[in-house]
Amino acid sequence: MTLVTDPRGPARRAPGGGRPGGGAGHGAWFLVLPALIPILVLSVGPLLYGILLAFTDAQSGRTEPTRWIGTLNFQDLLHDTLFWESFRIGLVWAAGVTVPQFLLALGLALLLNQNLRLRWLARALAIIPWAMPEVVVGIMWRLVYNADAGILNETLRDLGLGNGHDWLSGLATALPAVIVVGVWAGMPQTTVALLAGLQNTPRELHEAAAVDGAGAWRRFRTVTWPALRPVALAITALNLIWNFNSFALVYVLTSGGPGGRTRLPMLFAYEEAFRYGQFGYAAAMGCVMVALISVLLAVFLAGRLRGGDEA
Amino acid sequence: MRTSTAARAGQYVALLAYLVFLAFPFLWLISTAFKPPRELGSLHPTWIPEHPTLDNFRQAFDEQPLLHAALNSLLAAVGAAVIAVLIATPTAYVMARYRGRFAKAATGWVVVSQAFPFVLLIIPLFLVLKNLRLINSVPGLVMVYVVWSLPFALWMLAGYVRAVPAELEEAAAVDGAGRLRILVSVTAPLLAPGIVATALFAFVTAWNEFFFALVLLKTPEKQTLPVILTHFIGAEGVADLGPLAAAAFLATLPSLLVFALIQRRITGGMLAGAVKS
Numbered sequence: 001m002t003l004v005t006d007p008r009g010p011a012r013r014a015p016g017g018g019r020p021g022g023g024a025g026h027g028a029w030f031l032v033l034p035a036l037i038p039i040l041v042l043s044v045g046p047l048l049y050g051i052l053l054a055f056t057d058a059q060s061g062r063t064e065p066t067r068w069i070g071t072l073n074f075q076d077l078l079h080d081t082l083f084w085e086s087f088r089i090g091l092v093w094a095a096g097v098t099v100p101q102f103l104l105a106l107g108l109a110l111l112l113n114q115n116l117r118l119r120w121l122a123r124a125l126a127i128i129p130w131a132m133p134e135v136v137v138g139i140m141w142r143l144v145y146n147a148d149a150g151i152l153n154e155t156l157r158d159l160g161l162g163n164g165h166d167w168l169s170g171l172a173t174a175l176p177a178v179i180v181v182g183v184w185a186g187m188p189q190t191t192v193a194l195l196a197g198l199q200n201t202p203r204e205l206h207e208a209a210a211v212d213g214a215g216a217w218r219r220f221r222t223v224t225w226p227a228l229r230p231v232a233l234a235i236t237a238l239n240l241i242w243n244f245n246s247f248a249l250v251y252v253l254t255s256g257g258p259g260g261r262t263r264l265p266m267l268f269a270y271e272e273a274f275r276y277g278q279f280g281y282a283a284a285m286g287c288v289m290v291a292l293i294s295v296l297l298a299v300f301l302a303g304r305l306r307g308g309d310e311a
Numbered sequence: 312m313r314t315s316t317a318a319r320a321g322q323y324v325a326l327l328a329y330l331v332f333l334a335f336p337f338l339w340l341i342s343t344a345f346k347p348p349r350e351l352g353s354l355h356p357t358w359i360p361e362h363p364t365l366d367n368f369r370q371a372f373d374e375q376p377l378l379h380a381a382l383n384s385l386l387a388a389v390g391a392a393v394i395a396v397l398i399a400t401p402t403a404y405v406m407a408r409y410r411g412r413f414a415k416a417a418t419g420w421v422v423v424s425q426a427f428p429f430v431l432l433i434i435p436l437f438l439v440l441k442n443l444r445l446i447n448s449v450p451g452l453v454m455v456y457v458v459w460s461l462p463f464a465l466w467m468l469a470g471y472v473r474a475v476p477a478e479l480e481e482a483a484a485v486d487g488a489g490r491l492r493i494l495v496s497v498t499a500p501l502l503a504p505g506i507v508a509t510a511l512f513a514f515v516t517a518w519n520e521f522f523f524a525l526v527l528l529k530t531p532e533k534q535t536l537p538v539i540l541t542h543f544i545g546a547e548g549v550a551d552l553g554p555l556a557a558a559a560f561l562a563t564l565p566s567l568l569v570f571a572l573i574q575r576r577i578t579g580g581m582l583a584g585a586v587k588s
Contacts, residue, residue, distance in 0.1 A: 031401035042458040046435035111326050125333040131570035132563050133519035135537040139559045140340040149356050151339045241426050248521040269430040279434050286431030
């Protein structure tokens with residue numbers, strides 16, 4: 001009967017009940033096994049294997065046995081300027097997408113939280129970027145950015161703002177252009193999360209502040225933001241990770257070009273592993289990416305959380 | 312609390328700007344899909360095709376094995392969704408009803424798994440699947456998709472389980488129902504809508520997935536739609552725009568339809584998963 005026991009409830013134990021707050025009984029293990037095995041075999045296992053690979057000279061299609069080479073991959077990586085350039089681009093991309101994404105999503109969530117007409121339409125349209133395959137998002141924006149037949153250049157020409165650019169192959173415009181696509185693609189999820197957070201803010205408090213004569217900005221600062229903060233923090237941290245690890249969008253839009261200007265670390269590692277067959281070296285890149293992103297994220301979250309305590 | 316007319320007007324202007332930003336790329340995709348070659352080559356493209364045509368769709372099916380790719384995508388997505396939900400539901404139940412070490416570990420794994428860069432996962436998976444001769448096979452891809460969609464499935468399902476009052480199960484237990492009986496006749500019916508929503512979400516995620524499919528599927532007859540779509544773009548980055556747009560539009564329709572059905576439940580599920588009593 002352990003399964004029907006809610007350890008939280010006082011004196012609510014079913015016959016033969018489990019230990020309060022304790023672990024799962026035999027029955028529970030039986031229930032967990034079908035998920036646990038694939039997770040261990042196809043997720044935890046490969047992850048550990050991947051970390052081990054980073055210390056070998058594993059290559060694709062080689063006949064000689066793979067050898068341990070210690071930290072040689074990491075030493076090489078340290079001097080690989082192309083990788084660090086790619087890492088820098090990855091950070092610019094991740095921050096460049098996450099920050100506008102958050103601000104735009106916050107604006108939209110605040111609007112949707114108002115009693116406006118056309119709210120339903122915005123909700124319906126927000127499904128599009130969310131549900132669309134990333135490859136299609138990439139293809140679609142290629143059509144928008146197309147130098148001759150694209151709507152962006154046509155609109156610019158109509159407005160008399162010059163003859164337009166080849167956005168995705170210009171050295172200066174490629175990264176900003178793909179960042180706009182990243183913002184577009186991720187905005188709905190962030191909006192939905194923030195909207196949910198907004199709907200949890202105490203309405204009475206808001207009204208009381210309004211009666212006391214607090215302006216819109218003041219009300220936002222003192223009532224809305226403190227309630228929204230945990231959700232905002234969580235979604236921003238997740239967005240940062242997701243964006244840093246993104247692949248398909250940029251693969252379709254520019255394949256990392258022109259001249260590596262949009263070569264995100266994932267694209268770099270993908271090419272290293274599956275174009276050049278350098279499995280060990282690519283695995284080392286993966287390890288470095290996880291480690292550095294974890295550190296950055298820890299710093300970000302620690303800073304934010306401390307700020308929250310003071311407020 | 313009254314909002315002034317000026318502020319209201321400002322809000323509508325802002326909302327309109329959002330609507331335009333969200334909608335215009337998709338409208339442009341549809342417009343391109345129905346344009347004849349002459350209009351696609353025009354230096355002054357129009358929003359509404361002057362001579363709308365279905366030729367692009369026909370050409371798209373001629374150029375690439377779209378139907379076969381759609382079938383592969385369907386197999387991969389349905390397989391992944393069904394298996395993921397089947398194995399995730401019991402675990403999610405345990406996660407939601409026990410607060411022991413296991414539930415903590417499971418929640419921790421759900422969170423940590425979001426931070427994996429896929430590249431660290433795909434190289435070993437590629438090597439393992441290669442040894443099992445499951446490279447370039449849809450079943451191999453299904454296995455990867457199942458594990459990949461498990462964190463989110465667990466998260467959502469655990470939320471839905473928490474929404475089923477434990478008191479109901481206890482009442483049934485007091486009435487003498489066995490554990491299996493309770494799960495089947497009390498919990499499962501209440502959980503069904505959540506299970507369906509989770510399965511559909513896993514379906515869309517797998518249908519849309521690109522990276523694993525790109526690495527694991529080598530020949531066109533095994534490849535899924537997103538991979539086949541990239542074949543429309545030539546080596547030089549030059550693409551036949553009309554058929555490309557037509558194929559991309561068709562590949563999106565299933566995702567949009569399914570997502571429209573479940574959007575509200577997904578939103579609710581994410582929240583429910585986040586609520587830890």
